[in-house]
Amino acid sequence: MTLKEHLTNGLSNPSEPHSKLFLMNDSSRRESISGSVMDGLTIESSKATYTVYKIRWLILTLFVLYSASNSFQWTQYAIIEDTVLSYYGVSSAVVSWTSMVYMITYVPLIFPGSWLLDKTGLRVTTILGAFGTCAGAWLKVFSVPQDMFWLGFVGQTVVAISQVFILNVPPRLAAVWFGADQVSSACSIGVFGNQLGVALGFLLPPMLVKSTGTMEEIGHDFQLMFYLVAGFTSVLFVFILLFFKAAPPTPPSAAADLGSTIDSNFLQSIKTLLMNRNYVLLLISYGLNVGTFYAISTLLNRVILTYYPGASEDAGRIGLVIVVAGMAGSVVCGLILDKTHRFKETTLAVYTSSVIGMIIFTFTLDCGLIGVVYLSSIILGFFMTGYLPVGFEFASEVTYPEPEGTTSGILNAVVQVFGILTTLLYGWMLDEVGDRWANLTLCALLALGAAVTAAIRSDLRRQAAQNKA
Known part of the structure; x- marks a missing residue:
């Protein structure tokens, strides 16, 4: 039911539960909360009634697990690069491409992916993405023989293509299912799913596939890992298939209600977004931050083994620490945004802290104490990966009422381009000039991103629409 229908029906039929009006003057406006286990929570404002349904938490949980199952496979090969090299006999560059294929496939496919999300809704695209993630995982099961790495790469590519139905979903799912006071937190939890998968992708492969042992033992380890993921x-x-739904019966907020009444034109939306100064600046700053994270994640095994030979499991755990700290940062930032709605200030503070974290990581890497590297990784991860949902939500604010799927889709497409370029640059510098100058270059890129963030104006359109409604 649209906002206009809420108003019309509220006047003609005051008893209708989702259209009740409170005719009060400004001094006596209030909110009341009621609901049941079946119907959910009903929030009644001075103009219309909006209901949030308890099933939204099941929808969000399924998405988190689905996103994690896909992102787990991103660094599945790269974090055990030394083992993959010895078992399959491929080059370091090929192993790096198992990670970068996620970025390469996303760029051309995000536009049809965003169009499909806009036209068919969350359920269809989620089913497609879950099927692709599952199919790619099963292809890897048959890639265990040492001469079958090519099949594993095909499976990795299928999973990477499925990512196009995941990365741009959190802000859309949050806006479609959650009320105005929970939308930022829900988006943060949605992004948390991707981070959870990356964290497990750092932790589990080094534990499951040991770098020591015979080729037969390593083969068994690979088979166990692939079967677990496929299952x-x-x-x-x-x-x-059974439980994921596209949308609730009624909109959960005034902003969602108004957005649902707007007929979106995909190409026109892209044109409008690219003409939005604040959004373009955010594309650059977000790309620099997340591109830096992609570069570090892809080449972390090589960087850690430079100073701590044989520490493959430590490399995985350091990656885990970075991402888990980022999960905590995501949740904290989401709560701050929901409470304060200070998007520009929060974004700039988190970004500046990412620069500081990267500088600390750079100068503690060669200290000889791997425990110190763990500590510096916590600081780096809390802010760098904690920034991910903040950027998503800020983008939704400055581009409202453009579809969240399109907004986040373009944002992620730009991120993949930055990720590819930054990873290639970082890998080249590690080989040519060493990790110190390579990491200082990443520090400079983050500092540039912070400066660009400072130039973004705080034009909170979604908040304005919610307040006016």
Whole structure:
């Protein structure tokens, strides 16, 4: 039901539960909360009634697990690069491409992916993405023989293509299912799913696939890892088919209600977004930050083993620390945004802290004490990966009422380009000039991103629409 219909029906039929009006003057406006286990929570404002449904938490949980099952496979090969090299006999560059294929495939496919999300809704695209993630995982099961790495790469590519139905979803899912006072937190939890998968992708492969042992033992380790992932994605695909829904029966907020009444034109939306000065600046700053994170994540094994030979499991755990700290940062930032709605200030503070964290990481890497590297990784991860949902939500604010799927889709497409370029630059510098200058270059890129963030104006359009409604 649209906002206009809420108003019309509220006057003609005051007893209708989702259209009740409170005719009060400005001094006596209030909110009341009621609801039931079946119907959810009803928020009644001075103009219209909006209901949030308890099933939204199941929808969000399924998305988190689905996103994690995909992002887990991003660094599945790269974090155990030394083992992959010895078992399959491929080059370091090929292993790096198992990570970068996620970035390469996303760029051309995000536009049809965003169009499909805009036209068909969350359920169709989620089913497609879950099926692709599951199919790619099963292809890897058959890539265990030492001469079958090419099949594993094909499976990795299928999973990477499926990512196009994941990265741009959190702000859309939050806006469609959650009320105005929970939308930033819900977006943060949605992004948390991607981070959870990356964290497990750093932690589990080095534990499951040991770098020591015979080729036969390593082969068994690979087979166990691939079977576990394929089994989990299969069960999750069935649950998504059974329980994942496109949208609630009624909009959860005034902003969602108004947005649902707007007929979006995909090409016109892209044109409008690219003409939005604040959004273009955010594309650059977000790309620099996340591109830096991609570069570090892809080449972390090589960087850590430079100073701590044989520390493959430590490399995985340091990656885990970076991402888990980022999860905490994401949740904290989401709560801050929901409480304060200070998007520009929060974004700039988190970004500046990312620069400081990267500088600390750079100058503690060669200290000889790997425990110190763990500590510096916590600081780096809390702010660098904690920035991810903040950037998503800020983009939704400055571009409202353009579709969140299109907004975040373009944002992520630009991120992949930055990720590819930054990873290639970082890898080249590690080989040619060493990690110190390579990391200082990343510090400079983050400092540039902070300066660009400072130039973004705080034009909170979604908040304005919510307040006016």
